[in-house]
Amino acid sequence: MKPTDQTLRRLFNAAAKAAPERADTPPLGLETRVLANWRAAGTDYESVSLFAFFRRAMLGAGLVLVLSAAWCLTQSGGNTSGDEAALLDYDIQMSLNP
Amino acid sequence: MPEPEFDVTTCVERVRRRDEDAARALFRHLYPLVARLVRSHLPRRTSPEDLVQTVFMKIFANLDSFSGTVPLEHWVSRIAINTCLNQLAAERVRPELRWADLSEEQMQVLESVTAGPEELDPLQNLASREIVEKLLAQLAPTDRLLMTLLHLEGRSVDEVRQITGWNVPVIKVRAFRARRKLRKHFETLMAEKVGN
Numbered sequence: 665m666k667p668t669d670q671t672l673r674r675l676f677n678a679a680a681k682a683a684p685e686r687a688d689t690p691p692l693g694l695e696t697r698v699l700a701n702w703r704a705a706g707t708d709y710e711s712v713s714l715f716a717f718f719r720r721a722m723l724g725a726g727l728v729l730v731l732s733a734a735w736c737l738t739q740s741g742g743n744t745s746g747d748e749a750a751l752l753d754y755d756i757q758m759s760l761n762p
Numbered sequence: 763m764p765e766p767e768f769d770v771t772t773c774v775e776r777v778r779r780r781d782e783d784a785a786r787a788l789f790r791h792l793y794p795l796v797a798r799l800v801r802s803h804l805p806r807r808t809s810p811e812d813l814v815q816t817v818f819m820k821i822f823a824n825l826d827s828f829s830g831t832v833p834l835e836h837w838v839s840r841i842a843i844n845t846c847l848n849q850l851a852a853e854r855v856r857p858e859l860r861w862a863d864l865s866e867e868q869m870q871v872l873e874s875v876t877a878g879p880e881e882l883d884p885l886q887n888l889a890s891r892e893i894v895e896k897l898l899a900q901l902a903p904t905d906r907l908l909m910t911l912l913h914l915e916g917r918s919v920d921e922v923r924q925i926t927g928w929n930v931p932v933i934k935v936r937a938f939r940a941r942r943k944l945r946k947h948f949e950t951l952m953a954e955k956v957g958n
Contacts, residue, residue, distance in 0.1 A: 668945050674875050676913045678882040678890035690793050691811055698818045702785050705823060
């Protein structure tokens with residue numbers, strides 16, 4: 665081991681033996697602040713949950729809308745000529761009956 | 763009569779059910795550990811109390827994700843250390859240690875430790891710690907953390923792995939490089955002393 669390494673090892677050994685600061689009791693007010701934050705976070709969490717629920721509900725509704733529209737399109741795709749014929753018939757009827 | 767052992771699992775479950783007494787008990791149980799970790803890895807310009815508060819906010823915010831597969835103390839240690847590391851990284855500027863910055867007692871400690879192979883006088887332990895902390899403050903946050911965990915707190919590589927989440931080869935390589943940098947800073951400091 666290099667001399668510097670030996671020196672550093674002795675230094676660290678001594679440093680490690682230095683009595684660590686005891687911190688069993690939190691400073692005044694710290695516990696109160698931590699618990700206050702915890703309480704506030706809980707309230708926020710409930711609001712966020714409700715918001716998330718409504719957001720999911722909207723997304724679900726939107727998905728149903730899109731699927732319905734897609735289904736309607738696929739259904740009306742085969743009947744295009746039938747719709748056009750109905751429209752023409754309507755026009756004729758309207759022109760004959762002012 | 764010995765104090766009953768703290769039931770972590772039950773307490774955590776009660777905190778998840780928004781039991782304030784359980785939250786208070788958990789805070790008091792974890793406070794010594796968090797405070798010690800923050801003081802060991804404290805960034806220069808940050809108040810320890812502020813950082814302890816930040817750590818506890820993160821603990822409570824993420825308590826739902828604690829699965830119990832590792833001891834709570836390891837999970838909490840990781841949060842505390844990562845919080846300190848982030849703050850250390852934000853500071854960026856690291857103070858350069860000059861011989862003139864040392865107190866008389868610290869200078870004597872360095873002269874003693876370089877004079878011979880004997881271990882230092884126990885009365886010099888505190889001054890040694892101060893010097894070591896000044897040397898460590900010159901390292902990057904992860905290097906400082908590793909040196910503190912391995913050589914000041916005497917933790918094993920496996921313990922460091924559990925606390926930091928780094929794998930063993932990464933720990934060993936980083937520790938090797940950190941020791942090399944530390945050696946260089948120490949040699950620079952001692953060279954300055956010789957120059958004086």
